[in-house]
Amino acid sequence: MPKVKHLKRSAVTAVVDSKLIKHSKPSSRVLEILRKVRREYQANRDPTYAAWSKKYMRNKFEFFGLKFPKRRALDKQVISSSPILDVEDIYDLVGLLWQQEEREFHYFAIDYAVKFRDVLSCDVATCLRSVECGRQLLITNSWWDSIDLFTPKVIGYFGSKYPKEVIPILDQWIKDDNMWLRRSAILHQLNYNENTDKERLFRYCLLTGHEDEFFIQRAIGWALRNYLRYNRKDVKEFVKKNEAKLSPLSVKEALKHA
Numbered sequence: 602m603p604k605v606k607h608l609k610r611s612a613v614t615a616v617v618d619s620k621l622i623k624h625s626k627p628s629s630r631v632l633e634i635l636r637k638v639r640r641e642y643q644a645n646r647d648p649t650y651a652a653w654s655k656k657y658m659r660n661k662f663e664f665f666g667l668k669f670p671k672r673r674a675l676d677k678q679v680i681s682s683s684p685i686l687d688v689e690d691i692y693d694l695v696g697l698l699w700q701q702e703e704r705e706f707h708y709f710a711i712d713y714a715v716k717f718r719d720v721l722s723c724d725v726a727t728c729l730r731s732v733e734c735g736r737q738l739l740i741t742n743s744w745w746d747s748i749d750l751f752t753p754k755v756i757g758y759f760g761s762k763y764p765k766e767v768i769p770i771l772d773q774w775i776k777d778d779n780m781w782l783r784r785s786a787i788l789h790q791l792n793y794n795e796n797t798d799k800e801r802l803f804r805y806c807l808l809t810g811h812e813d814e815f816f817i818q819r820a821i822g823w824a825l826r827n828y829l830r831y832n833r834k835d836v837k838e839f840v841k842k843n844e845a846k847l848s849p850l851s852v853k854e855a856l857k858h859a
Contacts, residue, residue: 627693634683635697638709641675642667654704661744662704676709680716688720688727692734699738707747710738715754728763732756732770736782743781745816752784753791760789761796768801775805780814787820795831802828803839810847821847822854829859 627635642665651666658664667675686694691713698710714721714735722728735756739748760767775786787805790797806821829836840847840855847855 627697628690630684630686631690631694631697634679634686634694637679637683638676638698638706639701641679642672642703642705645671645675658704658744658746662707662742663702665703665705667705672705672708673712676712679709680713686717686720688723688731691717691721692730695734695738699742704746707742708750711747711750711755714751718755718758721755722759722762725763725766728759729766729770732759732767735759736774739781739785740779745784748781748784749788752788756785757789757792761793772801775808780817783809784816784820787817787824791824791827797828797831799828799832799835806839806851807843807846810843810851813848815850818848818850819854821851822857825851825855826857829855833859 645665645667647666647668649666650668651664654664654666655662695710695714698706698713701707721731735751738751739756756767756771760771771786771789774782777783777786787802787809790802802824806825809817810821812818825836825840836855837859840852844852
């Protein structure tokens, strides 16, 4: 059986107040899931596609070379054959997965968090802990793929479930020095559709519209274009009124389907 790397408690979960962490080390349930994932990924690796993926991601991560349909099938197989974890075990599993070198482990962590996001937000206190753990994931091994997969389906979901408690945190993220947290704040409403808080969306866009950062400019355009499907009039008016405050890329992306 392949050895599991980094069996000490995750640096990701360790950032949370130690008094809130139930386990001093990962449980056997957590380690067994990690072993299963590694075993399946190694057995199905594709060196050619791994090399292509690494180049596409600008050599930031190693890859097993698993195409999406294959990886998703393997993930479902592992999850269905594994015990359901409690919230403390989920923190440890996600943290351990995030420590691994290959990017597919990070994708599994995100998919697992999405599947069990109701466990991670079973009450307000747990949800706030999960937001903090999510924050650490977003600023660690950061790139557009993890931010865009995790933010709408997890952080955005938490925000819709407990808006009074979570949205003020995102109001801080939009002003954070970390660019990926700002991108996350802009994108957290992607799945809100007609329930999007347009005033907050527009305010976030204006707070970051001056930035030269490509990933912020694209996020602004994407968020506005997505909301345009539900409120064409207000988005077009906002872009027209504030065109000088937004980058040409943001404007182009926002109005791509106008």
